[in-house]
Amino acid sequence: MVLITYKHEPFTDFTKEKNQKEFAKAIQLVESYLGKDYPLIINGESITTEDHIISINPANKKEVIGRVSKADRKMVELAMESALRAFETWKKTKPEVRANILFKASAIIRRRKHEFSALLVKEAGKPWNEADADTAEAIDFLEYYGRQMLEMKNGKKVESRPGEYNRYDYIPLGVGVVISPWNFAFAIMAGTTVAALVSGNTVLLKPASTTPIIAAKFIEVLIEAGLPKGVVNFIPSSGSEIGDYIVDHPKTRFISFTGSREVGTRIYERAAKVNESQIWLKRVIAEMGGKDTIIVDTEADLELAAQSIVRSAFGFSGQKCSACSRAIIVEDVYDQVLGRAVELTKELTVGDPTNPDHFMGPVNDQNAFDKIMNYIEIGMDEGRLMIGGAGDDTIGYFIQPTIFADADPNARIMQEEIFGPVVAFSKARDFTHAIKIANNTEYGLTGAVISNNRDHLEQAREDFHVGNLYFNRGCTGAIVGYQPFGGFNMSGTDSKAGGPDYLLLHLQAKTTSEML
Numbered sequence: 297m298v299l300i301t302y303k304h305e306p307f308t309d310f311t312k313e314k315n316q317k318e319f320a321k322a323i324q325l326v327e328s329y330l331g332k333d334y335p336l337i338i339n340g341e342s343i344t345t346e347d348h349i350i351s352i353n354p355a356n357k358k359e360v361i362g363r364v365s366k367a368d369r370k371m372v373e374l375a376m377e378s379a380l381r382a383f384e385t386w387k388k389t390k391p392e393v394r395a396n397i398l399f400k401a402s403a404i405i406r407r408r409k410h411e412f413s414a415l416l417v418k419e420a421g422k423p424w425n426e427a428d429a430d431t432a433e434a435i436d437f438l439e440y441y442g443r444q445m446l447e448m449k450n451g452k453k454v455e456s457r458p459g460e461y462n463r464y465d466y467i468p469l470g471v472g473v474v475i476s477p478w479n480f481a482f483a484i485m486a487g488t489t490v491a492a493l494v495s496g497n498t499v500l501l502k503p504a505s506t507t508p509i510i511a512a513k514f515i516e517v518l519i520e521a522g523l524p525k526g527v528v529n530f531i532p533s534s535g536s537e538i539g540d541y542i543v544d545h546p547k548t549r550f551i552s553f554t555g556s557r558e559v560g561t562r563i564y565e566r567a568a569k570v571n572e573s574q575i576w577l578k579r580v581i582a583e584m585g586g587k588d589t590i591i592v593d594t595e596a597d598l599e600l601a602a603q604s605i606v607r608s609a610f611g612f613s614g615q616k617c618s619a620c621s622r623a624i625i626v627e628d629v630y631d632q633v634l635g636r637a638v639e640l641t642k643e644l645t646v647g648d649p650t651n652p653d654h655f656m657g658p659v660n661d662q663n664a665f666d667k668i669m670n671y672i673e674i675g676m677d678e679g680r681l682m683i684g685g686a687g688d689d690t691i692g693y694f695i696q697p698t699i700f701a702d703a704d705p706n707a708r709i710m711q712e713e714i715f716g717p718v719v720a721f722s723k724a725r726d727f728t729h730a731i732k733i734a735n736n737t738e739y740g741l742t743g744a745v746i747s748n749n750r751d752h753l754e755q756a757r758e759d760f761h762v763g764n765l766y767f768n769r770g771c772t773g774a775i776v777g778y779q780p781f782g783g784f785n786m787s788g789t790d791s792k793a794g795g796p797d798y799l800l801l802h803l804q805a806k807t808t809s810e811m812l
Contacts, residue, residue: 340525382526437487468496470549586741593747668716740784
């Protein structure tokens, strides 16, 4: 197969009428197959169960996206047995063959790009541009990890001495459990799955319960691309039913998780325990969220600052672990930036994301709606409401973009991850004080600095303690291969997704030494 040499799947320009028409057509295609049933896939076989997970459109609660069969512990055991058997042959499959499956799958997705994005509009509530970026990132992950595997397939060079030949090779770990999130229902689900399988591991995939249909469609793509039976086993279920079971299983070799701090720390703790008949220490790859800050300096483009805050805070309704939920503004320009951010927020529209005129769609589900609205109530006591603060869950789960001003750095809305369209503004005495406030959190995922002062940028490069730091732009939108993504502290294990050492987390090094 010819290796594709492009570096990044381009985003669709929706200002062009041709692209608008094609995407609208894709939405119609998705609407034509809403409400279908999807089976478990274990050892390449379709299995239907009595219990189902029902996926609904968060913008229209009456619309069923589809129903997936729900795995129980018995099904998990079948999936584990299947994955263990498949591992014996898959681990010896040439890396080139494994990579070619990823390249084939990415080509299939690229041909159906608008369809997958339209499904994200319906199932995840993503506006057109956010859905398009999600699908592009999924394609990027497949391409990037395929190329990375080809670079790593011969291991690393080590020294040999006269009469001695030494090799340093990478071998796969075993069966991995992939627990993927709903906010990047395609990109992260696909990326974490293919990183594991292209490295020679086999997978039990448990997608998020609110977005299982996009995962089912991805499994269909992998099968079409030639993935052997049992390499990926599709076991949608609730975390409460099988989550602990698959993490605790003695045959689970590693867990790749993206989600909340609470669930991530629970997985980390349980994975540390050695269960009966377990002969390894489980590896955990975890990305757990953030409380991300944009700092605005006195010497800064204030229009850029306000634009960056608003886009980073309210893109996809703030449902990104990288979203800006704190804006720390040096006091000399505080009122100007706050005022402009409020003006820009007034221009945003909220509604059904099938309409491309809406900047924001719904939040994920009733639980998300209730949690965010509760934080807005907390914010009423902790800050000055500048705009927003209202929600409506009668038809879908819609919340207006919300700005609180004058928040204390230790306030709950400044410390706790809200995961919704809420941003709090706080005033700093000077730039050093702004960095101190930005670091005053248990998280350390993303951050941004808007400044034209080179000394301050270099100060931030050294002292702003986040895994992804951006200068003079927003704090969301990492691109695979360009900005490897992962954070410090309670943001996770800094397992830089889309980076040059990510696949190493799914491999172990083996040294062989031969006397000649």
